[in-house]
Each structure stands twice: as C-alpha cells, then as structure tokens.
Amino acid sequence: xxxxxxxxxxxxxxxxxxxxxxxxxxxxxxxxxxxxxxxxxxxxxxxxxxxxxxxxxxxxxxxxxxxxxxxxxxxxxxxxxxxxxxxxxxxxxxxxxxxxxxxxxxxxxxxxxxxxxxxxxxxxxxxxxxxxxxxxxxxxxxxxxxxxxxxxxxxxxxxxxxxxxxxxxxxxxxxxxxxxxxxxxxxxxxxxxxxxxxxxxxxxxxxxxxxxxxxxxxxxxxxxxxxxxxxxxxxxxxxxxxxxxxxxxxxxxxxxxxxxxxxxxxxxxxxxxxxxxxxxxxxxxxxxxxxxxxxxxxxxxxxxxxxxxxxxxxxxxxxxxxxxxxxxxxxxxxxxxxxxxxxxxxxxxxxxxxxxxxxxxxxxxxxxxxxxxxxxxxxxxxxxxxxxxxxxx
Amino acid sequence: xxxxxxxxxxxxxxxxxxxxxxxxxxxxxxxxxxxxxxxxxxxxxxxxxxxxxxxxxxxxxxxxxxxxxxxxxxxxxxxxxxxxxxxxxxxxxxxxxxxxxxxxxxxxxxxxxxxxxxxxxxxxxxxxxxxxxxxxxxxxxxxxxxxxxxxxxxxxxxxxxxxxxxxxxxxxxxxxxxxxxxxxxxxxxxxxxxxxxxxxxxxxxxxxxxxxxxxxxxxxxxxxxxxxxxxxxxxxxxxxxxxxxxxxxxxxxxxxxxxxxxxxxxxxxxxxxxxxxxxxxxxxxxxxxxxxxxxxxxxxxxxxxxxxxxxxxxxxxxxxxxxxxxxxxxxxxxxxxxxxxxxxxxxxxxxxxxxxxxxxxxx
Numbered sequence: 001x002x003x004x005x006x007x008x009x010x011x012x013x014x015x016x017x018x019x020x021x022x023x024x025x026x027x028x029x030x031x032x033x034x035x036x037x038x039x040x041x042x043x044x045x046x047x048x049x050x051x052x053x054x055x056x057x058x059x060x061x062x063x064x065x066x067x068x069x070x071x072x073x074x075x076x077x078x079x080x081x082x083x084x085x086x087x088x089x090x091x092x093x094x095x096x097x098x099x100x101x102x103x104x105x106x107x108x109x110x111x112x113x114x115x116x117x118x119x120x121x122x123x124x125x126x127x128x129x130x131x132x133x134x135x136x137x138x139x140x141x142x143x144x145x146x147x148x149x150x151x152x153x154x155x156x157x158x159x160x161x162x163x164x165x166x167x168x169x170x171x172x173x174x175x176x177x178x179x180x181x182x183x184x185x186x187x188x189x190x191x192x193x194x195x196x197x198x199x200x201x202x203x204x205x206x207x208x209x210x211x212x213x214x215x216x217x218x219x220x221x222x223x224x225x226x227x228x229x230x231x232x233x234x235x236x237x238x239x240x241x242x243x244x245x246x247x248x249x250x251x252x253x254x255x256x257x258x259x260x261x262x263x264x265x266x267x268x269x270x271x272x273x274x275x276x277x278x279x280x281x282x283x284x285x286x287x288x289x290x291x292x293x294x295x296x297x298x299x300x301x302x303x304x305x306x307x308x309x310x311x312x313x314x315x316x317x318x319x320x321x322x323x324x325x326x327x328x329x330x331x332x333x334x335x336x337x338x339x340x341x342x343x344x345x346x347x348x349x350x351x352x353x354x355x356x357x358x359x360x361x362x363x364x365x366x367x368x369x370x371x372x373x374x375x376x377x378x379x380x381x382x383x384x385x386x387x388x389x390x391x392x393x
Numbered sequence: 394x395x396x397x398x399x400x401x402x403x404x405x406x407x408x409x410x411x412x413x414x415x416x417x418x419x420x421x422x423x424x425x426x427x428x429x430x431x432x433x434x435x436x437x438x439x440x441x442x443x444x445x446x447x448x449x450x451x452x453x454x455x456x457x458x459x460x461x462x463x464x465x466x467x468x469x470x471x472x473x474x475x476x477x478x479x480x481x482x483x484x485x486x487x488x489x490x491x492x493x494x495x496x497x498x499x500x501x502x503x504x505x506x507x508x509x510x511x512x513x514x515x516x517x518x519x520x521x522x523x524x525x526x527x528x529x530x531x532x533x534x535x536x537x538x539x540x541x542x543x544x545x546x547x548x549x550x551x552x553x554x555x556x557x558x559x560x561x562x563x564x565x566x567x568x569x570x571x572x573x574x575x576x577x578x579x580x581x582x583x584x585x586x587x588x589x590x591x592x593x594x595x596x597x598x599x600x601x602x603x604x605x606x607x608x609x610x611x612x613x614x615x616x617x618x619x620x621x622x623x624x625x626x627x628x629x630x631x632x633x634x635x636x637x638x639x640x641x642x643x644x645x646x647x648x649x650x651x652x653x654x655x656x657x658x659x660x661x662x663x664x665x666x667x668x669x670x671x672x673x674x675x676x677x678x679x680x681x682x683x684x685x686x687x688x689x690x691x692x693x694x695x696x697x698x699x700x701x702x703x704x705x706x707x708x709x710x711x712x713x714x715x716x717x718x719x720x721x722x723x724x725x726x727x728x729x730x731x732x733x734x735x736x737x738x739x740x741x742x743x744x745x746x747x748x749x750x751x752x753x754x755x756x
Contacts, residue, residue: 002403002463003396004689061395278705279627282748283527294713297706301682304689308397308681325678374671381670384677385654392665 010062016055017066020047021073021256029074032205033358037197039160040080040205047081048112059089059245060314061307064252068303071256072263075362076205078253082161083107085153086370087115089249090166090182090242094224103164103184114157116165117246118148118211126375129177133169133213137227140220142183144169144191144213150198152369154209158187159194165211166224175229182224182242191216202361240320246370247323248309251330254366255306258299258334261341261359265292268345268354291344295337302330321383328376331367338363397685403464409442410468414475422476425596426739431482433514439483440514444468446486448494453502454510460494462629462691465756466636470684473640477743478596480637484754485553489517489562491629491755492573496621500612505575508559519562519573520549520602521630521752530627530751535604537565537574542611545574545582545604551753555585555600562615563604564623564752571623573615582607593742599753626755628694628704633756635687635704635711638747639680642715645722645740646676652726652735669725676718683707683714691756712747719744 006014024043032040047055057063057070070078084091084107091103106113124130133146146169148154157163165185172179185192196210220227266276269292276292277285285293305326312319338360342349349356367373382392399407417435425431449455472480486509493501509515523534535547545565555561560577576583586601615621650673653664663669690703722737723730730737 001396001400002398002688002692003394004692005395007394278702279531279624281527281529284529293706293709297686297710300689300706301686301710304685305678305682307395308685311395311397322681325681328674329678329682377671377674378667380677381667381674384650384673385664385670387665387670392667392670 006062006065010065013062014065014069017057017069018072020050020055021070025070025073025077029077029355030352030358032074032077032080033202034352036199036204037207040077043077044080044082044112047083051083052108057083059092059249059310061310064248064306064310067249067252068256068259068306071253072260073256074205075253075257075365076203078256079153079203079206080156082112082114082156084115084164085157086117086246086249087157087164087166087184089245090117091115091164091184091224093242093245094182095184098221099184099224103186106162106164111161113161114153114163116151116153116157116163117242118151118154118165118167120150121147122149126372128168129180131168131170131180133167134173135169135171135181135183135223137171137220138217141217142220142223144183144185144216144218146213148211148213149196150369151209151211153207154211155194155197155207158192158211161187163187165192167211167213169213171227172229178229181227183218184222184224185213185216185218189216189218201364202358203365243371244309244313244319244323247327247376248306248313248319250366250370251302251306251309251327254330254334254363255299255303257359257363257366258302258330258337261338261356261363262292262296262299264355264359265295265341265344268348288344291340295340298333299337302326302333305329321380324371324376324379324383327371328373328380331373331376334363334366335373397688399467403467406444406464407467407471410444410471411474413439413442414471418472418475418479422479422596423733423736423739425476425478427595427733429595430598431479431596435479436482436514439479445484445490446510449490449506449510450494450502453506455506460491462632462694462756463688465629466632466687466691469633469636469754469756470640470643473637474644475640476596477637477641477740477746478594480640481553481594481597481754484633484756485518485558486514486516487755488519488553488753489558489560492519492562492615492621492626493575495626495629496573496616496619498612498617501575501615501617505560516554516558517560517562518552518554518558519564519752519755520552520555521564522549522551522749524548524550524601528751531571531624533564533566533571535563535565537567537572537614539567539611540608543567543574543609543614545576545607545609547604549602549604550589550599551750552585552600552602553753554598555602556588556598561602563602570620572620573623573626574609575613575615576604576607576609577613580607580609591746593739593744593746595742624699624701625694627752628690628700630752630755631704631708632687632691632694633754634747634750635683635690635708636756637754638711638715638744639684639687641740641744642676642683642718643680645719645737645744646673646680648735648737648740649673649676649722649725649730652729656726656729663725672721672725676721679714679718683711686710715744715747
C-alpha cells in the first residue's frame with residue numbers, strides 16, 4: 001500500500017535527529033563556517049556519545065530522513081560527526097560479514113572515529129574508470145600506490161582517529177573498468193599519508209584532503225568483493241552498488257540544506273506578515289508566493305524521489321536508476337532553491353548575519369560530490385534508453 | 394510504514410485500464426481529435442469497466458467500494474496516457490457522482506445516483522471554471538441567492554458533456570462561502586451555450602453555461618443545510634488533473650524516447666547524443682517527481698485531512714511538468730514532432746491545457 005506515514009518509533013528517531021540539529025548544530029553553525037579547520041571537539045564528543053547510546057542513521061528511508069534533519073541543522077557538522085560515513089557505506093554495500101566486523105565494529109567502541117572514501121584523483125573525477133592508483137598482489141598483501149584527492153573526512157579518519165578509508169584502485173590497468181577494485185585501509189598503515197587540507201566554498205566544518213599511497217601494504221583480505229578480474233564490468237559493479245546507497249544518502253543531505261533555507265525563508269516572511277496562499281489563482285499570486293511554491297514543490301519532489309530510492313534499497317529492489325534520479329534532482333533543486341532564497345531575501349539573504357548565504361554555499365557541493373548532476377543525469381539517460389556507456393558517452 | 398507500492402487491487406485496476414488504454418484508446422485518439430468526437434462504443438466499453446460507479450453505494454446501483462483518491466489518481470494517469478479527451482469524457486460522470494457520494498444528503502443520493510448507474514454510459518457533470526483570466530476557485534463569481542430556494546446567476550465554461558448531462562453541479566458563492574447546487578437539465582434560466590473550440594482536448598465536448606436567475610429548490614443545495622466542503626472537492630479535482638498531466642507527459646516521454654533510438658543522424662541514433670539523452674533523462678525524472686508529489690496529496694486526502702497545500706503544489710508542479718515534458722517530446726522529434734502523423738503535437742496541445750484546467754475532472 002502506498003503510504004507516507006512513519007511508524008511512531010521511526011517518527012521519534014527523526015524527531016530526535018531534528019532536535020540534535022536544532023540544539024547542537026545550529027547554535028555553532030556560523031562559528032565553524034567562519035573558523036574553518038577548527039575542531040568542534042565538544043560536538044564531536046557529544047555525537048560520539050549519542051552514537052554509543054544508539055543514535056544511528058542507518059541506510060534506509062528513516063536513515064535518509066534523519067540525515068535530512070541533521071543537514072537541516074548544518075551539513076558540514078553532519079559530515080564532521082564521527083561515524084563510518086561513506087567509507088562505512090561502501091564496506092556495508094560490498095563487503096563480507098567478516099569485513100563488517102573487522103572494519104565497522106570500531107565505530108561502536110572507544111574514541112570517536114570516522115570512515116572516508118577515496119575515489120577521485122587529479123585526473124579522474126566522475127570518470128572513475130580512468131583511475132590510476134594501483135593495487136598489486138604480493139603474497140598475503142596488496143601494495144597500493146597513487147594519489148587521491150577530495151577525500152571527505154580523510155583528515156579525521158586517518159590523522160585524528162583510528163578510522164578507515166575505502167580506496168579505489170586498479171589491479172589490472174589493461175582490463176579497464178573490470179580491473180577496478182576497492183580496498184579498506186586502516187588509519188596508521190605505513191605508506192599512507194594525508195597531504196593537503198582543502199579550503200572550500202562551503203561545508204567548511206567537514207574536512208577534505210589529499211591522501212597519497214606509497215608502497216602502502218594492506219592485508220590481502222582487505223579487498224571488497226572478489227579479487228579476480230572476470231567479466232568486463234564486474235569490478236565496477238562493486239562501485240555502482242556503493243553508489244546505490246551513497247547517492248540517495250548524499251541527496252538526503254541536499255534536502256536538509258534546502259529545507260533549512262525554505263524554513264528560514266518562511267520564518268522571515270512570517271515576521272513580515274507575508275503568508276503563502278497556496279490556493280489562489282495565478283492572477284492573484286505575488287511573484288514571491290509563486291517562487292516559494294515552486295521552490296517548496298521542487299524540494300518535496302526531490303524528497304519523495306530520495307525516499308523512493310531508499311525504500312527500494314531497504315526492500316532489496318534494484319534502485320540504480322532511481323538513486324541517480326534522486327541525486328540529480330536533489331542536487332539541482334538544492335542549488336537553485338538556496339540561490340533563490342538568497343535572492344528573495346535581498347540584503348538579508350546576502351548578509352552573513354543570517355544563514356541564507358551559507359545555505360547556498362553548503363548546498364552547492366551536493367550537485368558535485370557523489371557524482372555531479374550531469375553524471376547522474378547521464379546515468380538516468382543510459383538507464384531509460386537501455387544504453388551501455390559505449391552507446392551513450 | 395513508508396511504501397511506494399500500490400496494493401494488489403490497485404495494480405489490478407491499473408493493469409485493466411492500461412490494457413484498455415493500449416488496445417482501445419491509443420488506436421483511435423487521432424481520429425477522435427480530428428473529428429472532434431469520441432465514438433459511443435469506446436465510451437461504452439470504458440463504462441463496462443465500472444470505474445466511475447464503483448464508489449456508489451450498492452443500494453443506489455454502484456459497487457459500494459470505498460472511495461480512494463489515490464486509486465483514482467492511478468487510474469486517471471493510465472486513462473490520460475491513453476488519451477486525455479477520452480479520459481475526461483469517461484470520467485465526466487464522476488464530476489457529479491463523487492461530490493454527491495462525499496457530501497450529498499440521503500435524498501440527493503437516492504434521487505441522483507441511480508440515474509448514473511445504467512447499463513450504458515450516461516452522464517451528469519459539474520460547472521466549475523468561469524470564463525475570465527482571473528477566475529478564483531476560492532471565490533466564485535457565480536452567485537447563489539437564497540429566496541425560498543436558490544437563485545443562481547453567473548457564467549461558467551469548460552463544462553464537459555453539458556449538453557448530454559441529466560443534471561449539472563454548479564459551484565457558486567453563497568454569502569461568504571462556496572457551495573454547490575444541483576441543477577436539473579431543462580431548468581429555466583440554465584442556458585447551455587455552443588460547444589467550445591480549444592487548442593487541445595478537441596475530442597471532448599465542453600460548453601459554456603449561463604445561469605440567468607436560474608431557480609433551484611432549497612433541497613438541491615449539495616449536502617442540504619450542512620452544505621459541502623468545496624475546498625476538499627477542489628483538492629480531489631487537483632489530484633485528478635495532476636494525475637492526468639502525468640499520464641499525458643509519460644506518453645510523450647515514452648514515444649519520443651523510442652523515436653530517438655530509431656532516428657539516425659551523423660551515423661548514430663540521436664539518443665546517443667547527450668543533448669537529446671539529457672532531455673529524455675529530465676523528462677523521466679520530472680514525470681516521476683510529479684507523480685510522487687501527487688500520490689502524497691492523494692494519500693493525505695484519503696486520510697480525510699486538509700491537503701490544500703499538497704494538492705495545490707502537486708497540481709502546479711504537474712501543470713509545469715506537463716508543459717515542459719510535452720514540449721520536449723516535440724523538440725526531440727523536431728519536424729517529425731510537429732506534423733500530425735505523429736502524436737506528440739497532440740500531447741503538446743493537451744499538455745499545455747492543464748494550467749487552464751480546473752475542476753474538469755475529479756477522482
């Protein structure tokens with residue numbers, strides 16, 4: 001039965017996430033935007049303790065809703081919160097039970113830890129098949145070499161905690177995409193080094209780094225999925241399975257920032273006595289009302305697309321098309337809506353006194369990471385046309 | 394529990410309607426558009442599916458099923474995918490049935506519902522929109538004045554099947570509130586104008602109406618002294634029209650997608666070029682986005698909650714989406730989309746209409 005109602009238990013989880021966003025994230029949101037790379041230590045400890053007490057977002061519909069709430073509070077602080085992150089999602093999506101235990105158990109004990117994912121390279125962004133990093137089989141080990149950039153939370157995962165990083169590398173360059181595999185590297189492994197802390201447009205509370213691998217040896221069974229290079233696309237399928245999870249999750253982040261801008265806009269309009277009249281005809285609407293309605297409808301449409309992709313995921317239904325639809329729509333909606341909110345608020349929108357301009361900066365990344373809007377649109381196009389990547393480049 | 398899966402019963406209804414749309418509606422829609430009429434055998438074949446009378450209580454001749462706007466939205470999408478004119482014609486009796494089932498008095502149900510439960514298609518309809526640019530569904534220009542019974546004055550347009558309707562539900566402002574009045578065919582002061590000529594929905598017969606001191610008995614006020622919730626009826630209508638917009642747009646998307654894979658230029662299908670492929674991807678995303686928004690509005694209406702915000706957003710989104718997607722359908726096909734040998738120009742004309750369509754269908 002088509003249903004949009006959460007169970008009481010799930011509703012409570014989402015409300016708890018909202019409460020955390022409102023009471024813990026929002027009050028320090030501007031501070032950590034203006035103090036990039038300063039450690040929000042107290043918040044990190046609090047989030048880690050909450051995690052220990054069972055506050056987990058998970059990888060389903062409710063998880064996405066919780067992520068939306070947390071990012072409503074602050075998208076950068078959400079990313080900075082300790083936990084398995086995208087690296088953990090990759091281990092979960094493509095790893096064995098033994099690997100879940102070995103790599104994920106740490107996120108439920110001891111000091112705060114982070115998980116990160118390293119895919120992008122200086123010469124390979126969305127074109128992940130062009131990855132140059134190598135993994136060479138050597139006895140009981142893999143030897144990794146290469147350079148990874150734009151690693152979200154790499155600094156905290158590798159320098160500040162006993163975290164993990166999932167690294168994409170080729171085991172056979174001549175095999176193309178089939179040679180692409182993912183490997184888990186634990187913090188402190190010799191030969192791995194965090195090189196550069198990026199300064200960014202937004203989500204400044206999160207860290208983004210370059211990680212280099214120089215004859216970095218890891219145990220053989222740290223590979224996610226099978227080691228053999230078999231069919232033409234099998235290796236890449238592991239990466240794609242990861243995206244089925246991570247794209248809707250990142251889209252949920254976009255939804256949170258977007259709704260934050262919408263809610264704040266509504267509050268500011270309320271203060272001025274401006275109410276949105278949903279059912280008056282076009283001829284009586286103000287341009288502002290029309291804009292607001294279009295923004296709200298676009299946000300909600302993206303929200304529902306994300307929920308659908310997550311619902312499929314938790315039900316075991318293939319969702320690659322819908323995951324990319326959700327990501328493409330949410331990324332674009334976030335970009336356009338937060339920019340429009342700045343515009344509608346005029347000087348108040350552009351000022352750093354309020355958060356509109358910050359929402360706009362934070363939102364933009366969602367149309368870029370985990371596949372740009374264009375790449376996700378390309379994935380959607382291939383799927384609806386039933387084309388391979390050779391047929392539609 | 395959040396779910397995006399229709400019930401087995403809903404899937405069955407959708408499949409039945411889809412089959413009908415494919416086998417019957419899609420075979421004749423162009424002829425009907427050119428001729429400006431729909432053959433009675435198509436309408437009667439649709440009538441036999443029992444779609445519109447299912448929610449009429451058994452004692453009044455129907456199937457007695459619970460009314461569901463969500464089920465209605467699912468079937469309206471499929472019907473409109475078949476053809477919008479036919480869909481509106483087939484569903485026209487609902488314009489009278491649903492408001493009476495939802496809000497009618499016992500006497501009104503007894504008197505009017507059985508007249509629509511015959512073996513063959515017969516209709517009643519509703520007069521909602523008014524012929525002016527600033528028509529406002531929250532404030533009808535048509536008025537009802539209490540004078541023993543009620544005296545109705547005003548002008549209406551886009552009234553489907555008005556000439557054949559046994560009775561017409563007329564929406565009007567009464568004092569401060571919006572109400573609905575049942576006007577029997579032939580009532581003095583009810584003048585049905587000439588059939589309208591529009592850019593699209595050319596196979597659907599719609600009419601202007603004039604009400605000149607048209608007197609109806611007091612018992613013809615829908616819902617009697619309690620009246621009716623016009624806001625809810627308007628929302629049920631928004632959901633119906635948004636679902637139809639999704640159906641029309643989906644048709645255009647599917648047709649132009651298939652064409653783009655067949656049409657070669659510069660040695661490869663035009664779909665193999667991102668300029669075309671990205672349009673098709675956007676069409677697919679927007680069709681789904683509009684559908685999900687509308688499902689949520691329909692779901693809320695089924696819970697008997699106020700869904701004005703959701704329904705208005707869903708309708709506005711679907712209106713815009715239908716324009717964009719049906720335009721892209723023509724654009725993807727280029728000159729071949731512009732000629733009447735292909736259907737996309739028809740869907741473009743129909744898709745353009747949704748911003749004007751208000752109160753012309755209800756589920």
